[in-house]
Amino acid sequence: MSVSHPSPIAPRTSSAATLPTTSTSTTDASSHPSCVPQGSRVTRAYGLHLDDDCVFRWGKDYYERHYPGKLDKLTPEEVREKVDSIMSVTTAYIPHELYKAFPHLPRLRRNVLLIRFPRSLEWLLVLKDNSSKEALHAPLSMEDVMRVKEFLGVRKQGAKWYNVSNRIE
Secondary structure: OOOOOOOOOOOOOOOHHHOOOOOHHHHOHHHOOOEOOOOOOOOEEEEEEEOHHHHHHHHHHHHHHHOOOOHHHOOHHHHHHHHHOOHHHHHHHHHHHHHHHOOOOOEOOOOEEEEEEOOEEEEEEEEEEOOOHHHHOOOOOHHHHHHHHHHHOOOOOOOEEEEOOOEEO
């Protein structure tokens, strides 16, 4: 039985039986046979900026999947604290769900980066980068980008090349 992943924007009605297992073999893009080889040095990345609302929605989606009903009893401030406390899980969950929904997308090991901008730290979902010839020329159509944007709920912005030499490791 195949279960499709609804957008995190829409309310979820799922049972514990449909929850994914937490296994590194399914969440680690580098272990996937179609993973794009990446070099150790990257300075530019093509991707989508994941704003705070997007990351919060996906974090909340993850929390509700794994702890059904727990957030319902909390104040909005407490919900924000709980979701913020699982930020590292959320940034792994987003590409996991993306690759599950779009299995033909090129899979990158380094797929979410924290970038230092002049006044803030921002998350970037990486679709391509310049760390290797394969990663630079990974097959990706504008239609793919549009579908990914819709899936993530970041429709207003476009994918673009970012300087990532200032990323946080």
